[in-house]
Amino acid sequence: MRFATKGARPRRIVRLLWAIAIASVMMPAVAPADSDNYVEIARGKALATIGDCVACHTAPGGTPFAGGLALQTPFGAIMTPNITADNTTGIGSWSADDFARALHDGRRPGGTYLYPAFPYPYYSRVTRADTDAIYAYLHSLPAVVNRVNRNTLPFPFNIRLSMIGWNALFFTPGGFAPDSGRSGEFNRGAYLVEGLGHCGACHTPLNAFGANKADQYLQGNQIDHWTAPNITNDRQAGLGKWSVDDTVQYLKTGQTRTSIASGPMKDVVENSTSKMPDADLRAIAVYLKERGAEGPRPPAALLSSDARVRMGEAIFVDTCAACHKRSGEGVVHLFPRLAGNVIATQDDPASLIRIILTGGRGAATDATPTAPAMPSLGYRLGDEQVAAVVTYVRNSWGNAASPVSAEMVKALRERVSAARE
């Protein structure tokens, strides 16, 4: 529009008056955060970092916390809301009680049901003191006007009341109950992993209703066509070979000697775990180490004479060995060691297939800023070749895992391409 007509002006004034009227009616209901309470706000910022709120509540290229990211779920895309303190498009008009209710019960101030793409089944464990601190922090940020369409799911999933049934089946509200038989460090780790950290939201398999399978907690899942691996203490399928220090180093720097965070975990490390206090990272590592080990038994390694392994070895020598080395040992800080790498031997080979097809970039942190890249090889390796080299990597240097078929590669290639378009 190049200029406003005279007729438009009175209407705009009326609208403005309405807005002022509504705002003044709502004002008393709001308990504004005390903007001078730096201690509380700083604590809230640290907690929001642990929760990695910014990851979902920021559109690509958008203002942090102003929402608008399309979260892909099996039921359709959900646009994440604006959680800055804007009164109309954000949560500026919410009280601390409203905020706590959303986190603990999955309900908006009017009572509307939230979808569990917002992981309130985890946040239900967060203490009220902590939700208040996060509330104070979010209210200390500049209010950003950004209206997000919150009704993008198709029928019948757009009926938010359906969440009553979902909650009855899959949601156990209630605070965190520490295990008195365990150390304070373990319990701190449990509070972070089971609560604000919501690790299980990605690392636990989902049932047909999109709820975490409680009996397979932290046993791995596929997320955005990447493997979120098993992070139980299982020696074969999980982090059993990682020491507490390895896990701390991974969360802090984005890498261990065998692994470099890539895919969605790269963002988690960069935005969240690399900025957390070492004591919390250690608590998480201790909890993951001590809480138990569950995962599928690995099959026996394929014979090196297997035709798929031999084909894969030839491709590996030509295409992969310059960086990852003939021995699979890789190069420290840059090229992950494939020998003994638990990501390579996950039951679900999606990450390994995907990183060959599309490439990927490692996490950059203050400690390890280089962020090395795996080049995309999907343009010059066919499905059968990718399947062969993945099968070789999964069954060499002491690794043992199920073979991968060309059909699996083809299916993942199609899904990844579709997601990109």
Added chain:
Amino acid sequence: MARRLPRKDVVIIGLGWTGSILALELSRTGLDVVAIERGPWRDTATDFNIGTAADELRYAVRHDIFLRPKQETLTMRNNSSQTALPIRKWGSFLPGNGVGGAGVHWNGQTWRFLPDDFRIRSHMIERYGAGILPESNHIQDWPISYEELEPYYDKFEYVAGISGKAGNIKGEIQTGGNPFEGARARDYPTPPMTQGHAQDLFGRAATGLGLHPFPRPSANISVAYTNPYGCSMAPCTYCGFCERFGCANYSKASPQTCVLPALIREPTFEARTECEVTKVNLSNDGKMATGVTYVDADGQLWEQPADLVLVCAYSLFNVRLLLLSGIGKPYDHAKDEGVVGRNYAYQTGSGSTAYFEDAKFNPFAAAGSLGVALDDFNSDNFDHGAQGFVGGASITSAHTNGRPILYHPTPPGTPSWGGAWKIAVRDTYQRVTNVSAQGSVMSYRNNYLDLDPTYKDPLGRPLLRMTFDYQDNERRMANWMAERCDEIAKAMGAKATQVNRLTGPWSVVPYQSTHNTGGAIMGRDPKTSVLNRYLQSWDVANVFVMGASAFPQNAGYNPTGTVGALTFWACEAILKYLKSPGSLVQP
């Protein structure tokens, strides 16, 4: 009309080695730093993909990562009686473009100059008398000693992860290193590269002749390394795609591998790429810089005010920018007065090509700075009295590449195409190697840079004019070195050799060396130098100029090690300047 931007503490012109190091060191102190770079952003992960990086046609033949001559070129002539003409296709040297600058496409030899190089004028007169100095020379002592620069050489080598073998640690000569080098505080950060067959033959032959071969210091590194900035490098794979290429393996030291990953995390740092600085703006009295004017990719002019201006472009373009901005008195060849453009120097190349009867040199298993060298004939490590010339050369056996398009040596007399050529390429590829001498070039009244009176760039600004030829001193030196190379080549067991001498005028057509030095030199006297010993302009105290443009004359080595050391040296001075602005040296 330029649009004025908010003030910054520091503006950096050019984001190569020197610009990125200064940007990181200064932004870490909390200063607001903006780097303005003419070319595009470049990053290992996105620009040097392992699947496409080794594209000889794109990079080596079509010069993908170099400056486009239509963006900016130079005019050249051999002497002031000629009319200079524009270089329309790069040949003798290849100026870089874009983030990383020439630090992206270099071979990676990372030398320290020798202690004598820094006081060459005094030293030569003391030892041989003033008669040894060539006619019309402008040879000057550096305003800094090797000992002063040593800690900063060390800093640069540890940032770049250089692979080598020390020859002199705190005065103690080390077996296997260069016994002629100046004393260093400690060894290189990583061990030497694995040498090839030709280098083994060279090492044995040279030792047999009483010479002192050693592995040359290499920025293609031998083992995994993490530098003090936290940036990680991987061992070189000897793929032989170094010079003219970006390294896809994180193996060649460059701003991309060694500095930028840390720099881009600095909250007070900003890079503006595809933006070309057109001039450094000065206050009315011309004594202070007020910032820079630049043009962005859309042709929009911007004024960026800043308290400190760091000129960090390629050496030739540093000189041009000073001339275009009116910083320092331009050199007037006719009167032999003025300083900006004075003391331009270059590098000599000569040597011997050695043909063997049955050898397999596998030149494709190579790296830009793989090689064995000796310094017995460099600087003043030998008696110049009998030779009557000044300067020297490092003599090397090296294979930097055996790439398919441009590397197919053939014996003299081979037709340049057809069946006989093909047979000669096939028969020669594995059986030929070189012994080469990379020599110093002194500075002279006749070799200089100024603004061209005729030719202009697309923005209407005069191009830089290069007036250069090898002088008699350099020819005699280079040709004497060629004989030394030939002696070694024969001692290696070559069945035939071909001596490559420096003949004819300097030509801009065949590639020779991108070691263009001088033009904005550092010195003790404002009448004969542009910069003081801290690389600070004598005339405009808040302008510092980095790079090989500061060399008073060129030594028999690649310049990057010294450029890096001078950057760290100047950085300390800049921090001092910021605490108490003003000229750091009173003339």
